[in-house]
Amino acid sequence: EVQLVQSGAEVKKPGESLKISCKASGYTFTKNWIGWVRQVPGKGLEWMGIIYPDDSDTRYSPSFQGQVTISVDRSVTTVYLQWSSLKASDTAMYYCARHVLDCSGLDCYSEHFDYWGQGTLVTVSS
């Protein structure tokens, strides 16, 4: 059974650093991209970026490029999202999700997130 289990809720002060995690199991970890999605309380879903665990190839949304770092540790099948200096505006729920390619042979026609973690609530407040 595919599972993505995220680390627990965090309460931090502005300027502090943070690294949250997403542990994957139940499938071949290196074969699927994993992404991160932000949801500010009461707002919609924002695609932050994705990483390919096999070679650590990472794609960021321009909105989040330079603001966060996505990384992977293949030895523990875990993907991370980290901040070096948190801001109050980083307060949100963060979801990781497994990304799949929808292909028929070599012909691909879509991609989507098929499994999601339970979310990690990050609160940044002085």
Add this chain to the structure above:
Amino acid sequence: DIQMTQSPSSLSASVGDRVTITCRASQTISTYLSWYHQRPGKAPKVLVYAASRLESGVPSRFSGSGSGTDFTLTISSLQPDDFGTYYCQQSYNTPHIFGPGTKLEIK
């Protein structure tokens, strides 16, 4: 970036009603379009991918259609469990932008 719009932004419907939500991309995205459902306090779940393919385990009352720039999600007979917010997402180019969401309330 490709921009996504959805309409309506919210709606209220009764059990048994047929409900249609539309999603439009700012440029052609072929069939690189997915629909997600999110209940309050829960992670999103995929309903439809590749514009019209139903995810395994999703009830057949859900269906998706469209290609290019215009897409629809239809619920043929609304059930009480269908409340929540529906999001479309394009995956044609990164960043894979989500639409702003359609909040569905059951009357």
